[in-house]
Amino acid sequence: MDKRVQGRRFGYLTAGRDRGVVRMLDHQQVSGYSVGIIYIEDVWYPMLPGNAVNAWTYDFPVRMKAIPNLDIDRLFRADPAIADDIIAVGRHMIEKEGIRALCSACGFFGNFHRQVAAALDIPVALSSLVQVPWVRSLLKPGQKIGVLTADASSLNRSLLRSCFIEDPELLVIRDLRHAPEFSAILEYRGQFDNGKVQDEVVGAALDLLREDCDIGAIVLECSDMPPYAAAVQEATQLPVFDFITLIKWLHSATTQKPYRGWI
Secondary structure: OOOOOEEOOOOOOOOOOOOOEEOOOOOOOOOOEEEEEEEEEEEOOOOOOOOOHHHOOOOOOOEEEEEEEHHHHHHHOOHHHHHHHHHHHHHHHHHOOOOEEEEOOOHHHHHHHHHHHHHHOEEOOOOOHHHHHHHHHHHHOOEEEEEEEOEEEEEEEHHHHHHHOOHHEEEEEEEEEOOOOOOHHOOOOOOOOHHHHHHHHHHHHHHHHHOOOOEEEEEEOOOOOOHHHHHHHHHHOOOOOOHHHHHHHHHHOOOOOOOOOOO
């Protein structure tokens, strides 16, 4: 499929620019979505505002779709069959729902980032970790990046390479797999004490700084951590990047609006 469909509108519709023939893809069913977000079908825990799959997180519409028969264990193990499922869902979202970029709601989708990006004709960012090379370019030479993840044991070199991270020694990684409340997310417990989860995430961020004082920024791998990004930033006094900074960036790049005003 050619992403530059002849005659299809890819721009901001305003008075004076709303005339003429408008064309869409054959049998496209809905429109107006800049970013599509794929997520794990089999989970059970609260999705709070700030979570990548809570619609109230955004001030623009996003299209969300589950990867069928996917659970946390399969994703963390990087089952190779998942790639084909992502590509199939991605193509459906492009051709039938008109998305302009594809993201995900778990950093461990990053195992398939390069494969999926090669297969689809839109920008693809399957892990918040794809921001790491850009974040590194913002920092002083030699400064490190702190990474908070759900499960450090699954954050292996193969996943990092798939996200274009060629120098993992510059990452300081800490996980919350065994934190008493945060672990509810991975253990399908259906509930957690939100205040305690925030304390655990902030505490892990401060542990990063105690481990290495030369950290210049923090990246939250997990899509369940953005609700606590502001608290992490306040506690560490560092820039914090997460799935929401990534999705907003993709949205901005795919929905440029004409400027208005006096000169």
